[in-house]
Amino acid sequence: MLLRLARTIEGTHRLAQRWEEELRGAEGRLPLTGRLQNLFSDTRSFFKKFWGFEVFTAEDAITVDGQQITGKRSVTNFPPVGGVEKNVVYPIRRA
Secondary structure (H helix, E strand, O other): HHHHHHHHHHHHHHHHHHHHHHHHHHHHOOOOOHHHHHHHHHHHHHHHHHHEEEEEEEEEEEEEEOOEEEEEEEEEHHHHHHHHHHHHHHHHHHO
């Protein structure tokens, strides 16, 4: 049973490697504009994840009229950048 599982995992791994090779080959055949688009997309995705990375979460609890109210806040790397992106970058992209 374990041998069969190991063979299945190995076969899946080889399949994933073949897909990766095919995708890399297809990416290499892309025209310059396609490669630039991929580059900017990957870069934007990286920075979006970096800026939105949650450093920690704070939970606040207060008591009002005998009822406890709990709220959560997350602290990210650069919270002001999200506002700049929403107010400046997105309107430019829509134009």
